[in-house]
Amino acid sequence: NGRGHVKLLRCTNCARCVPKDKAIKKFIIRNIVEAAALRDIGEQSVYKNYVLPKIYVKLHYCVSCAIHSKVVRNRSRESRRIRTPPVRGPPGRQVQQQQKTNN
Numbered sequence: 001n002g003r004g005h006v007k008l009l010r011c012t013n014c015a016r017c018v019p020k021d022k023a024i025k026k027f028i029i030r031n032i033v034e035a036a037a038l039r040d041i042g043e044q045s046v047y048k049n050y051v052l053p054k055i056y057v058k059l060h061y062c063v064s065c066a067i068h069s070k071v072v073r074n075r076s077r078e079s080r081r082i083r084t085p086p087v088r089g090p091p092g093r094q095v096q097q098q099q100k101t102n103n
Contacts (some may be wrong), residue, residue, distance in 0.1 A: 006019045006020045006021050007019075007020050007083065008020070009023050009060045011023070011059070011060060011061055011062040011065055012059045012060055012061060012065075013062075013065040013069065014062065014064075015090055016062045016065075018060065018061075018062045018063075022061065022063070022077075023060045023061060024060070024062075024063065024066040024071055024072055025058060025059070025060055026058070026059040026060040027056075027057075027058050027097055028055075028056075028057045028058075029054050029055070029056055030054060030055045030057075030058060031052060031054055031055070032053055032054065032055055033052055035059065038052070039100075046063060087093055
């Protein structure tokens with residue numbers, strides 16, 4: 001990377017010190033309330049158009065925790081050289097697109 005020393009982060013899962021540029025980062029945006037209770041809260045609420053706030057969390061993983069929790073997968077030596085990020089979308093759609101291109 002040519003940076004020399006970078007700041008260390010702590011892994012969200014195991015608290016291991018990881019350099020910031022090596023850590024696998026994942027940004028999660030979730031509703032405070034799960035979908036099952038969202039409708040019940042909407043019915044009981046006094047305010048009809050109230051939008052519940054969301055939780056914004058940035059997770060930092062060390063390499064071993066990211067592999068173990070299936071955030072990333074290991075790749076072959078040739079495909080490791082491909083640095084472009086994969087196509088984003090709902091989970092499961094990437095597998096369907098790859099099967100279509102292979103056929």
